[in-house]
Amino acid sequence: MVKSFKVLIKIGNSTREIGVFAALVLLVIFFSITSPYFLKVNNLLNIIRQISLLGIISMGMTMVIVSGEIDLSVGAVYGAAAIVCGMIITNGGPIWLGIVSALLTGFFFGALNGVLSTYGRIPALIVTLGMMNIARGSVLVLSGARVISLSSRTVSAEGLDSFLFLGQGKIFQIPIISIIFILTVIIANIIYSKTLLGFRMRAVGGNKSAARAAGINQKFIKIAAFSLTGLLCAIGGILNLSSLANVQGTTGSGLELDVISAVIIGGTSLNGGEGTILGTFIGVLIMGVLKNGIILLGVSPFLQMLIIGIVIIAAVAIDMWSRSKSE
Amino acid sequence: MIPIIEFNHITKLFPGVNALVDVSFSVVKGEIHALVGENGAGKSTLMNILGGLYSQTTGRMKFCGKEVVINNELAAINMGIGIVYQELKLCPNLTVAENIFLGREIKEGMGKVNWKKMNVESRSAMLALNTEIAPETFVKNLSIAEQQIVEIARSITKNIKVLILDEPTSALTLKESESLFTIMKELQQKGVTIIYISHRLEEIMDLCDRVSILRDGKYQGTFVREEITLKKLVKIIAGKELIDVLGHSYRKYELNKPLLIIKNLSSPGLFKNLNFTLNKNEILGVYGVQGAGRTELLEAIFGLNNKITGYMELNGKRITNRSPSEAINNGFAMVPEDRRRVGIFPNFNIFENIIVSIGKDVSNLLGFVNNCKTLDISNKYKTELGIKMKDLFQNIQNLSGGNQQKVIISRWLATSPKIFLVDELTRGVDVGAKAEIFKILRKLRDDGLSIILVSSELTEIISESDRVLVMRNGSLVAELNGQEINKDKIIYHALCG
Ligand SMILES: Nc1ncnc2c1ncn2[C@@H]1O[C@H](COP(=O)(O)OP(=O)(O)OP(=O)(O)O)[C@@H](O)[C@H]1O
Ligand SMILES: [Mg+2]
Numbered sequence: 001m002v003k004s005f006k007v008l009i010k011i012g013n014s015t016r017e018i019g020v021f022a023a024l025v026l027l028v029i030f031f032s033i034t035s036p037y038f039l040k041v042n043n044l045l046n047i048i049r050q051i052s053l054l055g056i057i058s059m060g061m062t063m064v065i066v067s068g069e070i071d072l073s074v075g076a077v078y079g080a081a082a083i084v085c086g087m088i089i090t091n092g093g094p095i096w097l098g099i100v101s102a103l104l105t106g107f108f109f110g111a112l113n114g115v116l117s118t119y120g121r122i123p124a125l126i127v128t129l130g131m132m133n134i135a136r137g138s139v140l141v142l143s144g145a146r147v148i149s150l151s152s153r154t155v156s157a158e159g160l161d162s163f164l165f166l167g168q169g170k171i172f173q174i175p176i177i178s179i180i181f182i183l184t185v186i187i188a189n190i191i192y193s194k195t196l197l198g199f200r201m202r203a204v205g206g207n208k209s210a211a212r213a214a215g216i217n218q219k220f221i222k223i224a225a226f227s228l229t230g231l232l233c234a235i236g237g238i239l240n241l242s243s244l245a246n247v248q249g250t251t252g253s254g255l256e257l258d259v260i261s262a263v264i265i266g267g268t269s270l271n272g273g274e275g276t277i278l279g280t281f282i283g284v285l286i287m288g289v290l291k292n293g294i295i296l297l298g299v300s301p302f303l304q305m306l307i308i309g310i311v312i313i314a315a316v317a318i319d320m321w322s323r324s325k326s327e
Numbered sequence: 328m329i330p331i332i333e334f335n336h337i338t339k340l341f342p343g344v345n346a347l348v349d350v351s352f353s354v355v356k357g358e359i360h361a362l363v364g365e366n367g368a369g370k371s372t373l374m375n376i377l378g379g380l381y382s383q384t385t386g387r388m389k390f391c392g393k394e395v396v397i398n399n400e401l402a403a404i405n406m407g408i409g410i411v412y413q414e415l416k417l418c419p420n421l422t423v424a425e426n427i428f429l430g431r432e433i434k435e436g437m438g439k440v441n442w443k444k445m446n447v448e449s450r451s452a453m454l455a456l457n458t459e460i461a462p463e464t465f466v467k468n469l470s471i472a473e474q475q476i477v478e479i480a481r482s483i484t485k486n487i488k489v490l491i492l493d494e495p496t497s498a499l500t501l502k503e504s505e506s507l508f509t510i511m512k513e514l515q516q517k518g519v520t521i522i523y524i525s526h527r528l529e530e531i532m533d534l535c536d537r538v539s540i541l542r543d544g545k546y547q548g549t550f551v552r553e554e555i556t557l558k559k560l561v562k563i564i565a566g567k568e569l570i571d572v573l574g575h576s577y578r579k580y581e582l583n584k585p586l587l588i589i590k591n592l593s594s595p596g597l598f599k600n601l602n603f604t605l606n607k608n609e610i611l612g613v614y615g616v617q618g619a620g621r622t623e624l625l626e627a628i629f630g631l632n633n634k635i636t637g638y639m640e641l642n643g644k645r646i647t648n649r650s651p652s653e654a655i656n657n658g659f660a661m662v663p664e665d666r667r668r669v670g671i672f673p674n675f676n677i678f679e680n681i682i683v684s685i686g687k688d689v690s691n692l693l694g695f696v697n698n699c700k701t702l703d704i705s706n707k708y709k710t711e712l713g714i715k716m717k718d719l720f721q722n723i724q725n726l727s728g729g730n731q732q733k734v735i736i737s738r739w740l741a742t743s744p745k746i747f748l749v750d751e752l753t754r755g756v757d758v759g760a761k762a763e764i765f766k767i768l769r770k771l772r773d774d775g776l777s778i779i780l781v782s783s784e785l786t787e788i789i790s791e792s793d794r795v796l797v798m799r800n801g802s803l804v805a806e807l808n809g810q811e812i813n814k815d816k817i818i819y820h821a822l823c824g
Binding site: 195196197200202203206207209210211214215217273274 | 629631650651652654655656661663668669670671672673674675679683684686687690693694695696738
């Protein structure tokens with residue numbers, strides 16, 4: 001027991017997360033000094049609510065990047081899944097069908113990304129860039145660029161209230177979407193650090209040829225990572241639809257950059273092979289705190305982008321420098 | 328006897344490891360100076376300090392009588408120190424010429440690079456090294472031995488004073504080693520001092536003027552070649568008397584239980600029409616010079632080459648290994664020649680590197696890995712093969728070359744294979760550990776394992792094989808049994824049979 005516990009700690013590669021965590025703490029201290037509202041319970045709940053959807057998708061993105069690939073299509077797939085769900089429901093379909101179709105849509109796009117970039121031998125950057133446009137384009141065609149909104153007027157199916165409760169409701173003050181986010185983190189962490197799949201993702205990302213020679217089916221591993229990400233995008237999209245009660249063709253555009261930023265800030269290496277779920281979780285929190293804090297300070301949105309840009313570069317730079325020193 | 332390099336009380340500490348402790352000795356101008364010691368003794372570390380890759384924790388160095396501080400690799404090169412590192416450091420996606428001139432490209436004004444001139448000079452550098460590797464070839468298409476030669480060509484700059492070779496022959500066959508030795512002698516004639524690291528002690532006794540010995544980071548003395556015998560050298564290296572250094576096979580099995588039959592195996596441009604049988608309880612040695620197709624044969628059997636014709640029979644059943652994972656399921660395992668490219672996971676620690684191939688056996692249906700089991704397995708091999716490390720969770724890249732090799736061997740032994748394909752199994756492994764590894768292999772053979780042993784070290788082939796196949800130019804040219812397994816016969820067939 002003690003033995004295996006020790007292994008887990010080592011697998012967690014904890015030194016890296018300590019750095020990211022320290023950055024988070026510093027940010028929190030800074031904003032709580034500069035803004036009296038920051039540490040209010042309501043504000044904190046607000047932050048965790050805002051990052052939940054981003055966070056859910058980041059868990060998948062971590063696995064894709066650790067496997068040595070990248071997925072630019074997550075924002076578009078997130079939007080597409082929401083549109084599919086919304087259109088089915090508003091056209092009189094049952095809600096469960098909307099949800100299942102959305103999940104299948106996400107899974108389909110994810111798996112397709114995986115198959116094209118492994119069996120098709122097209123670099124993932126290109127496949128997912130294309131897929132981003134395909135998903136976004138087909139959604140715009142489908143929805144005709146309308147806003148699809150859910151209300152008792154447009155939806156005849158039963159259970160609309162409970163569907164909306166999923167995205168808007170709270171349990172003990174905590175938004176349900178945030179609870180789903182936390183559950184996702186826990187499950188992702190189990191998959192990533194305790195199962196063969198997670199171990200093999202790191203193997204494939206660390207040395208592709210060695211992984212093949214070691215008998216690992218790297219195509220399968222990558223397709224799994226992409227599919228999982230697609231599925232998580234769909235979950236995010238459904239929750240987004242349910243919390244806003246509407247969706248449109250442009251929903252989720254640009255989300256991929258936030259997701260990738262959170263993963264990178266969390267210490268995952270774009271070269272593949274290294275990164276942790278816990279790190280990404282902290283990275284997502286940093287993104288949330290940063291965006292929230294900047295708004296509280298009354299900084300203009302343009303300056304916001306600038307600051308976030310600096311943080312991303314600084315985070316990676318500190319990570320690289322601290323690593324080359326320890327070598 | 329003018330010293331060109333003097334090490335004074337050099338100490339190098341890594342977290343948890345004392346790689347070098349108070350090492351002092353000097354290298355005389357114009358000599359070939361061997362540096363020997365067990366895996367992890369600190370040889371590469373000392374050379375990396377000289378080459379500017381690491382800096383010593385304490386201690387001083389003198390070069391040509393002057394105290395020097397070598398801060399980076401460029402400084403070393405400018406001083407005339409060239410190093411061929413143990414781990415090859417070429418860019419696979421560049422050509423031979425581009426690699427040779429990397430960082431010191433020939434320019435013709437306005438920053439324009441003169442490729443033509445670089446190709447011409449590379450070609451003559453290659454000729455000087457007795458090879459004809461075309462300068463336009465991409466390095467990724469070269470064998471390890473050829474890459475080794477490119478590395479050497481790269482390190483021999485115009486103003487070279489000291490050439491350091493860190494285990495250059497570990498993947499070279501006799502013929503290539505010999506041409507390397509000729510080159511070393513020629514350089515020596517020109518006044519170049521050579522520091523030479525190798526675990527092949529016979530070479531050292533043939534070649535070197537003096538030999539210095541390290542053990543556990545501590546200096547054990549320097550001997551003039553005439554003063555020391557092979558036996559004494561081994562004793563100082565290991566710190567104890569080693570019996571059974573070079574194993575001897577006791578071929579007590581009747582080789583009449585065919586396990587794997589290879590029929591008409593061909594792959595365009597690599598090998599053609601190979602037919603042979605591997606028996607149960609057999610170590611089948613395969614020898615040939617570079618380019619004979621040995622590595623390619625193993626890769627084809629292991630499913631790393633899909634452009635093959637012909638077929639294999641395992642226990643009388645036809646099988647195809649279309650990928651390594653199929654091969655592993657069929658009971659095959661393979662230690663590859665190119666450790667860095669297809670062996671090591673640089674992002675993994677030692678523990679993870681050992682268990683990466685046994686996933687299915689140590690996880691349950693849901694894919695959860697049983698860490699107690701994996702830990703037991705890695706601890707077992709750590710002691711059995713004597714892997715020198717701080718702990719199992721150290722990054723593999725911080726291990727010495729020979730110890731990295733032992734990690735890879737552990738990985739494959741852990742899969743309990745039926746057929747073990749090994750390509751340069753003991754590459755960079757010290758004498759003591761080599762004896763240990765072959766003892767394990769012989770025991771596994773006695774328990775029913777069959778082994779195809781590809782090695783460029785002839786003594787290894789002769790002493791360990793129950794039967795020997797010789798390859799030349801992609802064909803099998805001879806099968807040798809019993810008394811026929813001797814140096815003369817093997818070399819004869821490998822070169823001109
Ligand atoms: N970067 C590093 N970080 C930590 N430890 C290191 C590092 N490099 C080397 N070591 C340790 O220093 C010791 C000496 O290693 P070195 O590579 O010099 O051995 P070596 O004599 O060249 O062995 P081999 O014959 O196997 O190549 C080893 O125990 C090794 O684990
Ligand atoms: Mg070494």
